[in-house]
Amino acid sequence: LPADGQNVAAVINLGDLVTNGQCPAHWERFLRITEPLTSRVPYFPIAGNHERTDTVEGIENWWTATGLPVGGDRLYYCFDSADGWVRFIALDSNPIVNSGSHWTREVQIKYSEEQFTWLVERVKEHRGPVLALLHHPPFSAGTHRLQWEKDELLVEQRERLVRALHESGIAAVAS
Numbered sequence: 001l002p003a004d005g006q007n008v009a010a011v012i013n014l015g016d017l018v019t020n021g022q023c024p025a026h027w028e029r030f031l032r033i034t035e036p037l038t039s040r041v042p043y044f045p046i047a048g049n050h051e052r053t054d055t056v057e058g059i060e061n062w063w064t065a066t067g068l069p070v071g072g073d074r075l076y077y078c079f080d081s082a083d084g085w086v087r088f089i090a091l092d093s094n095p096i097v098n099s100g101s102h103w104t105r106e107v108q109i110k111y112s113e114e115q116f117t118w119l120v121e122r123v124k125e126h127r128g129p130v131l132a133l134l135h136h137p138p139f140s141a142g143t144h145r146l147q148w149e150k151d152e153l154l155v156e157q158r159e160r161l162v163r164a165l166h167e168s169g170i171a172a173v174a175s
Contacts, residue, residue: 008037009041009042009081011037011038011044012090013045014048014134014175015051015135016048017048018030021051021053021055021058021062022057022058027065046090046091046092046133046135047075047092047094048135049098049136053075053092054095054103055102062075068090076092076115076118077090085129086131087122089122089123089131089170090133091132091133094135094136095108095111096161097154097157108153108157116160116161119165119168120167124168129172130168130169131170131174132173132174133173134174134175137175138161138173
C-alpha cells in the first residue's frame with residue numbers, strides 16, 4: 001500500500017518487460033517476479049523492442065504471458081478506468097520505429113496507418129481525458145531520438161504520430 005493508505009488501482013508497464021522475448025525462461029522469470037502484484041491488481045503491459053514481437057516466438061510468448069490484446073492480431077489496445085472517465089490507449093511502437101529491420105516498408109506503413117486511424121477513433125469516441133502509452137518516446141533528446149531519425153520514412157512516421165496525438169486531443173503521452 002502507498003504511504004497514504006490507498007490501494008494501487010492498476011499497473012502499466014511501458015515495455016522491455018524481459019531481456020529477450022523469444023526466450024520462455026525470461027517470461028517465466030518475469031511472471032514469477034510480478035505475480036505478487038499481478039495477483040492483486042490489473043497489469044497492462046506495452047510491447048517494447050526487447051519483447052521481440054517481430055518474431056513468431058516473441059509474439060507467442062507475449063500472448064501466453066500477457067493475454068493482451070484480447071482478440072485480434074495487433075498489439076495495440078485500449079481500456080478505461082473503472083469509473084469510465086479516463087481512457088488509456090496502448091500503442092505498439094515497434095513496427096512504427098523498427099523500419100525495415102523486421103517489417104517491410106509496405107507493412108510498416110500499412111500497420112502504422114491502421115494504428116493511427118484506430119488511435120484517433122478511440123479518442124474521439126471518448127468524452128473524458130485520454131492518455132497515450134507507447135514504448136518508443138516520440139519526444140526525446142536522448143538516444144531514442146535517433147531511432148526516429150534513421151531515415152525519411154521514420155521522420156514522417158513520427159510526424160504522423162505526433163499529428164494524430166495532437167489532432168485527436170490526447171491529454172498526455174507516457175513512453
